[in-house]
Amino acid sequence: MSTPHTTATARYEGHLRTEATHTASGTIIQTDAPVDNHGRGEAFSPTDLVGTALGTCILTTMAIVAERHQVDLVGSTFTMEKIMSSDAPRRIAQLTVELHLPAALSPANRALMERTAHTCPVALSLNPEIKQEVRFVYA
Known part of the structure; x- marks a missing residue:
């Protein structure tokens, strides 16, 4: 620690x-x-920051792995959608992160980035009751 x-x-x-x-x-x-x-x-809002932390953590973690493998992710972006629960207590029910990554990534590098995205520290730290949806767009 x-x-x-x-x-x-x-x-x-x-x-x-x-x-x-x-x-x-x-x-x-x-x-x-x-x-x-x-x-x-x-x-x-504080809950917006939680969702933003998830997206930025995914991008940062993928960039660390990409640099190690000499893969260029510069210019990659994400959008994040946060859905709050409709019942009490008020809490985040779902976070959807859509990543926009270079179309030139090889199938092997796409698989590497997708595996990495699901194991970023924020994703692993969030309460399992929060549904996390991660989408990948290669363009």
């Missing part, structure tokens, strides 16, 4: 908004409650 250290700090700004600071870099992000939960929806 790695040595614990503070990764982020945050401050409640009022009006259902927080401002979080990444300790090592000083990068700041804001969160806002979504419109369907009393917020203004003017920034990522």
Whole structure:
């Protein structure tokens, strides 16, 4: 296990908004409650960040493996859809990540990237009750 250290700090700004600071870099992000939960929806909601973390973790993990195998993924993108539960308690029910990867990837490299996508640390850390759907588009 790695040595614990503070990764982020945050401050409640009022009006259902927080401002979080990444300790090592000083990068700041804001969160806002979504419109369907009393917020203004003017920034990522905390649950949006969970879905975004899944997508960025998948891309990052695939990039690590791609570099090891000399595969170029530069320009790859994803879209993420988050579905909240309709029953109480309010929670994420499903995250769908659609990855857009280079059409030039060989069948072997496509299989490698697809295996890698399903084993990123965020995917493995999420509650198993959250349905995770990962789609691959090669264009």
